[in-house]
Each structure stands twice: as structure tokens, then as C-alpha cells.
Amino acid sequence: MSTIPNPRREDGSPSNWDRYLDLLAHRGVPEKMRPWYVRRVEAFLKARRPVSLLQVTAEELTGYLQEVAAQAHLAEWQFRQLVDALQLLFVDLAHCPAGKTIDWDWWKTGGRPLDSDHPTVARSSPPAAGPAFARATERFPLLKTLARTIRAMQYSIRTEQAYVDWCQRFLAFCGDTPAERLGVEDVQRFLSHLAVERSVAAKTQSLAYNAVAFLFKHVLERPLENVRFARTKHAQRLPVVLTQEEVRRLCETMDGTFGLMARLMYGTGMRLMECIRLRVGDLDFGHRSITVRNGKGGKDRIVPLPERLRTPLESHLEQVKALHDRDLAAGAGNVYMPEALSRKYPSAAREWIWQYVFPSSRLAQDPKSGVVRRHHLHESSLQSEIRAAGQRAGIPKRINSHALRHSFATHLLEAGYDIRTVQELLGHADVSTTMIYTHVLNRLGVVPVRSPVDAW
Known part of the structure; x- marks a missing residue:
């Protein structure tokens, strides 16, 4: 363990x-x-040997953080500790x-790795792979066939995972x-159990x-017919x-990558x-789309x-491009x-246009192929930052x-945009889904509802 060098100057004044x-x-860092x-x-100072702390450049800081982030043996909490220390x-x-120009929050919380069953990467693994699935199939081998069938029918990974999980619960119930x-x-008893004993949502x-x-x-291969069960009431x-x-106050409390993402979502x-x-x-800056x-x-x-957001995005992409270039120079990227696509275009994975706009701050190694990749940010990082903001x-x-998506839709309708336009922008299949945003709108041409108490 390191000791504190030169605790005080010769004149007795506090050292750095x-x-x-x-x-x-x-700052409340525990003594231990x-x-x-x-x-x-000390490790940073030894690696970079700066003349003074004030002369350290942003390139030196980000370059060092990237070098350390690539070290697989360093746990996530240890890397966060390093970023916090610097x-x-x-x-x-x-x-x-230079320290004021570093996106410390991104380096600190943007390095959480994607789990093997994360929807982004799960399709490269066998259907419903993972330790929990392996334990379930020991008791219910039928789940292997179910997972392979879902994968063959090109359902989404989240649907595959959800269906396997619920069928496991059903088989365990039986x-x-x-x-x-x-x-x-059996199906009727299971679904009624969910509604009555478990009180699940509709x-x-x-x-x-x-x-x-x-x-x-x-x-x-026995389709269900005439299934009757106690249904949970749909709550509006x-x-x-x-x-x-x-929204403005929320975004003002967020800086860096997470602040840009929140503004982009809204x-x-x-x-x-x-x-x-x-x-x-x-991103198509020419067509602004x-x-x-x-x-x-x-x-x-x-x-x-x-x-x-055009200029902030362009500036952000310059930093991501520099990060990608350093990855390529280090043999990653x-x-x-x-x-x-990986089979059709084997070299595309290293091309700039395929890189994530919001990459993780740490590299990750594929346990199956051994390929080192830079995935996108873990969604939990952005979720935590928005709640904290x-x-x-x-x-x-x-x-x-x-809530940012809800606010986007509501504010467009308040501004007088047609609901069909908002439906297209949101990607709703049915306009009835978009209609929920008309709940308390004071739309153009419509007299706003005024509470009777305001007439006192």
C-alpha cells in the first residue's frame, strides 16, 4: 500500500x-x-510525469484514462475510484x-459492461443463454425447444427472454x-393465480x-381454445x-454526454x-434528420x-472519433x-459510421470470441443520471x-401539430396510443378548462 509522500513542506505549511x-x-471518502x-x-503522476498539475492537458488525462480502461483486470468500481481520484x-x-473540459461523469459511470443476456449482444449467443437458463432447462428441457423456436421465428430478444421466463414460471406452477x-x-389456473394471488398488472x-x-x-402444437380466467382490470x-x-431546469443540471442525451431524447x-x-x-446533418x-x-x-443540438452533437462526435482512432491504434476499434451484417461486411465493425454515438467509457471482451469491442453506454447509467437530475x-x-418522450409528444400537440404527425414521430402503430397525450391539453381553438374555484 502506498504511503503519503512529503506530508509537509520544510516550512511546515501543508503540501499538496x-x-x-x-x-x-x-468529501466524505472513508479513511480506509x-x-x-x-x-x-501516484500511478498517473508516475506514468505522465507532468511538470506541474496546472500544465496537464486534456489529451494526457483522456489518454491515460483510456489506457487504464482497457485493462481487463480492473474492476468497474476500481475504475470509478480512479476517475474520482483524478x-x-x-x-x-x-x-x-484541462480538468474542467473532461466529461468526468461519462468516464465514471459510463463504463458498466453489457451482460451476456443484454438485448444488444444476446443474439450472438445461443437462444436464452445464461446461467439462469441453464438451471431452468435441467428441470424443464422443453424450454430449449421453446427458445430455439422463438429465435427461428425472428422475435426480438426481449420477447424471447420474456416468453422463456414466463413459460418457466408456468411449468413450475404446474x-x-x-x-x-x-x-x-392448467393455463386457466395459472393466469387466475397471477391475477388473484399475485395481483399482477393487466x-x-x-x-x-x-x-x-x-x-x-x-x-x-396444441393451440389453446376457449381459455377463461380471472382477468386483471386494465388501469388507465x-x-x-x-x-x-x-424540462429546461432538468437539462440545466446535466452536463456532458448524459446532458446531451437527455436533450436529444426530449x-x-x-x-x-x-x-x-x-x-x-x-445522423444526417445535411438533411437535419x-x-x-x-x-x-x-x-x-x-x-x-x-x-x-447540431453543434453540440458535432463537437461530441469529434471526441468520439478521437476515442475511436485511439482504439484503432491500440488494435481495437x-x-x-x-x-x-458481420458476415456480409467482415471489416465494417471497425468503420467509423458503424460506431455508437454514445459509446461506453470502457472496452469489453467477448467471452466467446475473445474480440475486444466498445459497446454503447449501459442504459442504467443514463436512467440514474436523469433521476438524479x-x-x-x-x-x-x-x-x-x-418522461422526456411524454413531454416531447405533449408539447408538440400543445404547439398545434397534427396528432398523426406526432404519431409518426413517436413510432406508434396505432393513433389510439398517441391519443393519451391529449389528456390535459389547452389546444388551439379549444377553450381551456377552468376550475370553478378559480372563479371565486
Whole structure:
């Protein structure tokens, strides 16, 4: 373990190390962790040997962080600790100009790896792969056939995972009953159990029914007929919508990559994963548009690129391009490609247009192929940042990433845009889904509802 070098100057005044320790204590870093913070800083100073802290450049900081981020043996929490240690040193202690230009939040929280069953990468693995699935198939081998059938029919990965999970629950509910003896009565008892004993939501019960119906129709080859069960009542839930002032306050508390993503989601109405999975080639600055690929239902659509975000996006892409160039120089630079495209264009994974607009701050190694890739940000990072921003802004609403999409749709309708236009921008298959945003609108040509108490 490192010790603190030169704790005080000869004249007895505090040294930089002494001041750094005081800063760690002031920021609430546990005492047992402070030597590790010092060790992280020492490693940087030894690697870069700067003349002074004030003269350290942004390139030196980002280059060092990228080198360390590529080290597979460093755990996620250890890397976050390193980033926090350097941020405290260069921003809070030394007030280094370069330190203020670093997107510390992205480096700190944007490195969470994608799990093997994450929808982005799961299609490259066998159907419903993973430790939990392996344990389930020991008891219910039928699930292997189910997973392969779903994959062959080109359902989405999330649907595959959900159907396998619900069919596992159904089979467990039925106990040791052989598959050939399962029937409508078992399905009815299971679905009624979900509604009565488990009190699940109506959509959850519908999902369970669809999964079991798929099992009977496509695997057992005995389609269900005349299924009657206690149905959960559908509750009409109104979306959480922020005012334009609340959106502004929310975005003002977010900087860097996460702030740009939040503004982009509000400015385009994209869903969380649609924003997360954007690739460089999807941005068309010439036509001021963004192509949303493989949205809900596997559909593509085009949304306008907000003019206000054009310059921030171009600046952001310059930083991502520099990151990609360094990856290529280090022998990496690959990105995940769908299997069909990876076979058709073997070298495309290293091309610039296929890189993610919002990449992870850390590289990841594919456990099966050994290929080192830079995936997109994990969606939980952005979700956490948006919730935290809502708290910092003091907005007394349940704020999540989808609230930005709700606000986008509502504000367009308030501005007088046709509901069919909003439907196309949101990617809704049915206009009835879009109609929910008309709930409390003061639309043009319509007299706003005024509460009687306001007439007192």
C-alpha cells in the first residue's frame, strides 16, 4: 500500500498531498479508502510525469484514462475510484483548466459492461443463454425447444427472454405434470393465480398468456381454445409530463454526454434504447434528420435533428472519433454488428459510421470470441443520471427517461401539430396510443378548462 509522500513542506505549511487528504476527508471518502485514492493519483503522476498539475492537458488525462480502461483486470468500481481520484485532484484541488473540459461523469459511470443476456449482444449467443437458463432447462428441457423456436421465428430478444421466463414460471406452477398432459385447465389456473394471488398488472398477465399460448401453439402444437380466467382490470395510467420550464431546469443540471442525451431524447421523442443504440451513420446533418433503426416492432423511422443540438452533437462526435482512432491504434476499434451484417461486411465493425454515438467509457471482451469491442453506454447509467437530475432540479414528479418522450409528444400537440404527425414521430402503430397525450391539453381553438374555484 502506498504511503503519503512529503506530508509537509520544510516550512511546515501543508503540501499538496496534505491538502489532497484534507479534501478527501471533506468529501466524505472513508479513511480506509484514502490511501487507495493516493495510489491512483501516484500511478498517473508516475506514468505522465507532468511538470506541474496546472500544465496537464486534456489529451494526457483522456489518454491515460483510456489506457487504464482497457485493462481487463480492473474492476468497474476500481475504475470509478480512479476517475474520482483524478477529478478531485485536477478539478477541486489544482483547478487545472484541462480538468474542467473532461466529461468526468461519462468516464465514471459510463463504463458498466453489457451482460451476456443484454438485448444488444444476446443474439450472438445461443437462444436464452445464461446461467439462469441453464438451471431452468435441467428441470424443464422443453424450454430449449421453446427458445430455439422463438429465435427461428425472428422475435426480438426481449420477447424471447420474456416468453422463456414466463413459460418457466408456468411449468413450475404446474409441478411435475408432463408436458403432454398440460391443457387449458392448467393455463386457466395459472393466469387466475397471477391475477388473484399475485395481483399482477393487466399487461403482465397478458404477456404471460401470450407466452404460454406461444408454447402450446408452436412447441406443443396444441393451440389453446376457449381459455377463461380471472382477468386483471386494465388501469388507465396518465403519463408523467414535464412543463417546458421543468424540462429546461432538468437539462440545466446535466452536463456532458448524459446532458446531451437527455436533450436529444426530449428534442426527438426517442425511446431510451433508441437513443442509446444510435450509430454515427444514423445522423444526417445535411438533411437535419436522425434515422431510428429497429425501433419497437422492428420498425425504422425518421425524426428531425434539433438545430439547437447540431453543434453540440458535432463537437461530441469529434471526441468520439478521437476515442475511436485511439482504439484503432491500440488494435481495437471493433463494435458489435448484427450477425447477418458481420458476415456480409467482415471489416465494417471497425468503420467509423458503424460506431455508437454514445459509446461506453470502457472496452469489453467477448467471452466467446475473445474480440475486444466498445459497446454503447449501459442504459442504467443514463436512467440514474436523469433521476438524479430531477432531484437536483427540485421537480416533484416521478421523473425517468420516458418522461422526456411524454413531454416531447405533449408539447408538440400543445404547439398545434397534427396528432398523426406526432404519431409518426413517436413510432406508434396505432393513433389510439398517441391519443393519451391529449389528456390535459389547452389546444388551439379549444377553450381551456377552468376550475370553478378559480372563479371565486
